Amino acid sequence: MRKLIVAGNWKMNGTRQLAADMVHALKETSLPTDVSVVVFPPSILVGSFVDCSGCKTGIQNINSEPSGAYTGELSASMVKEAGCSYVLVGHSERRSLFGEQDDLVAAKVKAAVGNGLMPVLCVGETLEQREAGDYLAVIKSQVVLGLSRLSIAELEKVTLAYEPVWAIGTGRTATPEQAQNVHASVREVLAEEYSRKVADEMSILYGGSVNAKSAGALFAQPDIDGGLVGGASLKVNEFLTICSAAADNV
Numbered sequence: 001m002r003k004l005i006v007a008g009n010w011k012m013n014g015t016r017q018l019a020a021d022m023v024h025a026l027k028e029t030s031l032p033t034d035v036s037v038v039v040f041p042p043s044i045l046v047g048s049f050v051d052c053s054g055c056k057t058g059i060q061n062i063n064s065e066p067s068g069a070y071t072g073e074l075s076a077s078m079v080k081e082a083g084c085s086y087v088l089v090g091h092s093e094r095r096s097l098f099g100e101q102d103d104l105v106a107a108k109v110k111a112a113v114g115n116g117l118m119p120v121l122c123v124g125e126t127l128e129q130r131e132a133g134d135y136l137a138v139i140k141s142q143v144v145l146g147l148s149r150l151s152i153a154e155l156e157k158v159t160l161a162y163e164p165v166w167a168i169g170t171g172r173t174a175t176p177e178q179a180q181n182v183h184a185s186v187r188e189v190l191a192e193e194y195s196r197k198v199a200d201e202m203s204i205l206y207g208g209s210v211n212a213k214s215a216g217a218l219f220a221q222p223d224i225d226g227g228l229v230g231g232a233s234l235k236v237n238e239f240l241t242i243c244s245a246a247a248d249n250v
């Protein structure tokens with residue numbers, strides 16, 4: 001059974017006060033057990049979330065190496081020890097601003113799984129790639145290369161997130177049909193590359209300007225298993241509304 005997940009990616013935003021408010025609100029909110037909430041705060045705020053009964057905690061990035069002279073970096077085992085369960089890998093901001101390519105993404109996915117973390121592998125096309133019409137091939141290659149170091153058994157630890165770059169932080173959400181189309185194609189890629197079981201069981205989240213208004217119609221799509229929310233996850237009430245929209249689709 002695939003999980004319905006609402007994840008909040010705070011990026012380089014948020015304060016200890018916001019973290020305390022979010023933790024408090026999530027503890028007070030009762031959601032069906034089939035809905036998982038994950039918050040990815042900046043790493044320095046992870047400690048505020050790890051004991052929260054209403055959500056799981058994620059980290060926004062790891063280094064693929066186990067330890068060593070990598071100033072400023074965190075290894076998967078450190079993140080696990082700090083109480084995180086999830087890690088974002090391959091976010092388009094990491095790809096475009098920090099030059100991360102598919103081989104590094106694959107190494108991070110492997111390091112995550114090898115250390116008991118669940119990677120959320122992010123994929124998605126730029127506006128240019130969408131307009132050129134070859135976006136499904138771009139997304140396919142990001143999925144296949146990103147997962148290339150995992151065994152079949154390890155795939156069950158992975159969540160995918162489709163985040164079209166043109167929809168991130170732009171207020172221009174993909175339509176439910178556009179997103180469903182890509183999610184269904186990604187599921188077909190998983191079935192072809194691995195098996196129908198893998199395809200049916202992997203959660204695929206949608207991200208890109210998800211907000212309280214757009215969440216319901218997106219989450220109602222058959223191949224959309226929740227959302228990876230940026231800006232709207234920094235507003236406590238709006239994030240809770242998005243979580244409730246997922247609960248409505250259990």
Ligand SMILES: O=C(CO)COP(=O)(O)O
Pocket residue numbers: 009091163167168169170171207208209210228229230231232
């Ligand atoms: O990048 C995102 C989540 O990882 C999406 O960000 P926005 O929801 O702000 O568009």
